[in-house]
Amino acid sequence: MPGKYPGDVKTREHHPTVDLGASRTREQLTSRLVNRATALAAFKESHHRHLDLLSQACEGHQLDLIRKVRLYTPPTQREGPRRTHILEELMTDYLAAAMAMLGPAQNRHADPAAWDRLHAELGIQLPPDYRIVVDAFAPIQINGHLYLCHPATKQWNLGQDIRGQIEAWSEVPWDDLDLDADEDPRQLFGLDELSFGTRNGLWPIASTDRGETIFLHAATDAPRLLVNYDETWAEHRMSFAEWLYCYLIGEDMTGPNSAAFYPGPVQLRRLPMSADERPEPWYGPDRGM
Structure with a gap:
């Protein structure tokens, strides 16, 4: 039976309705949290040299370099150029993280x-x-x-x-x-x-x-x-x-x-x-x- 809305313009396929009230099972949620943690850990490992460079920039107060990774961190977390804050910002640079999974542009x-x-x-x-x-x-x-x-x-x-x-x-x-x-x-x-x-x-x-x-x-x-x-x-x-x-x-x-x-x-x-x-x-x- 056709759906109420237009489908994807390339396929025009319609799929069974997913119940918005359906809850994730504990196993599904745990699996996805593990996936995110694993991906973030791999991203951190592949960018450890970048992190060291950022730490050096913090110590030298090279703020132009620091700003490059301040993409998504809330302002309340941006007090003082400390290594832990830079780590938080690097780990939430989702553009870099996504590109790291896709490969060279x-x-x-x-x-x-x-x-x-x-x-x-x-x-x-x-x-x-x-x-x-x-x-x-x-x-x-x-x-x-x-x-x-x-x-x-x-x-x-x-x-x-x-x-x-x-x-x-x-x-x-x-x-x-x-x-x-x-x-x-x-x-x-x-x-x-x-x-x-x-x-x-x-x-x-x-x-x-x-x-x-x-x-x-x-x-x-x-x-x-x-x-x-x-x-x-x-x-x-x-x-x-x-x-x-x-x-x-x-x-x-x-x-x-x-x-x-x-x-x-x-x-x-x-x-x-x-x-x-x-x-x-x-x-x-x-x-x-």
Whole structure:
């Protein structure tokens, strides 16, 4: 039976509704906490030289270098350049942690002018961490499911993808749907209105072949992502880099029991740029998972 919302624009598949009230089992939660701890430990080990450099910078009060890793640490934790604080900040640099799992940036299509054109067309600025990941790898399929497009390519063009999804989602007659409270994103997340592609609305920035759509909520200064999976919605008050990191280590990032975790290095596959192209996958570095 068709779902109420448009599916992923690449597959248009619909999947069984996940009960928002379903709770994680103790075993599942424990497993995911262990995965996160293991990944963070591996990241710390691979960056121990960077940590030593930061410690030296702290002792010498080289604040410009210190600021480079002060991405997500709350201001209350930033009192004084101490090694423990730098460690906390390094461990929460989710962009670096995600990139460490994906491997060296390729930047095949990196083009600042393409981003400028896209931002002028959209009327909003997409987050810097999102742009860095997209420039590094897109057009790409990550982890066997997650698709990222790029603004500089003819095929898998990010602007075209965003516009197509906005059009599809804007056609949903929200007021006419018989939605339960746990199905209506307006009630779930306290939205005054539900709009797509507007200055205060939702912007589809990524999707999966499982029918999941990741939206950027443009109305807030603090990072906020909403994710739809068929008739299930999830909210994440975090940056795209943190969302990607948590997704890759197997946390439920699109709804309850939605994890897509595969042990070992992360798989990446370039998206075909022609009808006869069949790109082969490759894998990121070992991540101790």
